[in-house]
Amino acid sequence: MNQFPNQNDFGDFVQTFQIEDLNIRGRLIRLDDAYNAAIQAHGYPPAVKSLIGETMVLTAILASALKYDGVFTLQVQGDGPVSLIMADITSDGAMRAYAKLREGVTQDDIEGASIPQTVGAGHMAFTVDQGPDTERYQGITEITGATLAECAQNYFRQSEQLETAIAITADADDSDDVRAAGLMVQRLPKARDGEQEEEDWRRAVVLMSSITSKELLDRELTATKILFRLYHEDGVRLYDPRDLRHECRCSEARVSRTLRSFPREEIADMADNGIITVTCEFCRTDYVYDEQRLDALYADTAT
Numbered sequence: 001m002n003q004f005p006n007q008n009d010f011g012d013f014v015q016t017f018q019i020e021d022l023n024i025r026g027r028l029i030r031l032d033d034a035y036n037a038a039i040q041a042h043g044y045p046p047a048v049k050s051l052i053g054e055t056m057v058l059t060a061i062l063a064s065a066l067k068y069d070g071v072f073t074l075q076v077q078g079d080g081p082v083s084l085i086m087a088d089i090t091s092d093g094a095m096r097a098y099a100k101l102r103e104g105v106t107q108d109d110i111e112g113a114s115i116p117q118t119v120g121a122g123h124m125a126f127t128v129d130q131g132p133d134t135e136r137y138q139g140i141t142e143i144t145g146a147t148l149a150e151c152a153q154n155y156f157r158q159s160e161q162l163e164t165a166i167a168i169t170a171d172a173d174d175s176d177d178v179r180a181a182g183l184m185v186q187r188l189p190k191a192r193d194g195e196q197e198e199e200d201w202r203r204a205v206v207l208m209s210s211i212t213s214k215e216l217l218d219r220e221l222t223a224t225k226i227l228f229r230l231y232h233e234d235g236v237r238l239y240d241p242r243d244l245r246h247e248c249r250c251s252e253a254r255v256s257r258t259l260r261s262f263p264r265e266e267i268a269d270m271a272d273n274g275i276i277t278v279t280c281e282f283c284r285t286d287y288v289y290d291e292q293r294l295d296a297l298y299a300d301t302a303t
């Protein structure tokens with residue numbers, strides 16, 4: 001998969017860290033193969049590719065702050081040219097993502113545009129699904145920033161009341177070797193007097209902002225090097241990184257279950273020459289059902 005055998009330390013992972021002296025927790029995320037796999041087979045314009053990369057990074061950032069056993073989903077939805085960007089991550093690190101574009105949208109329409117211009121007026125929603133007998137956790141926030149990172153920062157400020165700074169970046173070009181990365185720092189609950197804490201927080205954010213997109217995406221610069229360079233004076237402590245990967249959860253069994261939840265006649269109306277093709281939005285896998293298979297499917301329900 002990797003075309004650069006000597007430069008393969010970029011990886012797909014979440015690196016959690018703590019800056020002891022500043023009472024701050026953070027995460028560094030990098031996506032390489034997982035991001036490339038997610039955009040393959042879609043033929044997105046480069047600007048959409050990078051939006052997906054950024055959304056995947058943000059999804060990993062947000063999910064890593066929660067304890068859950070199931071699926072965390074992030075949806076960015078609006079009335080603009082890119083009407084939906086969706087990414088999800090399981091508690092064991094399997095990620096997938098896709099974007100929906102309005103008909104005829106090209107790179108020229110969205111190149112260099114802000115989130116309100118690409119996604120339009122809309123919202124960002126988070127869901128945690130932990131299985132059929134559990135309550136769904138949901139968070140929702142209006143799109144109120146120029147970038148995804150800004151939208152997420154606003155969300156944290158409003159709903160979690162946690163001071164959070166986030167930087168996200170993703171390649172946007174025509175190559176098949178794109179990377180995405182993000183860095184987040186979050187202020188932990190009070191440990192010392194207010195003024196010092198303000199000062200510490202400002203310092204952590206200023207240091208974070210000193211890293212460039214180029215550096216975050218640099219194959220030669222490992223996560224350890226980046227974090228050490230930024231925060232070694234303040235006692236940065238790194239936890240074991242968590243691996244991420246691309247994996248779609250679609251399957252024939254799931255598609256069959258969905259089809260069977262509709263009456264046979266309705267399904268028959270959707271057929272093209274007697275054939276139903278269901279395409280997974282995430283990985284573009286086609287599931288094809290002819291009359292015979294549909295017969296078998298509905299015969300199953302009868303029993």
Ligand SMILES: [Zn+2]
Nearest residue numbers: 248250280283
């Ligand atoms: Zn799929």
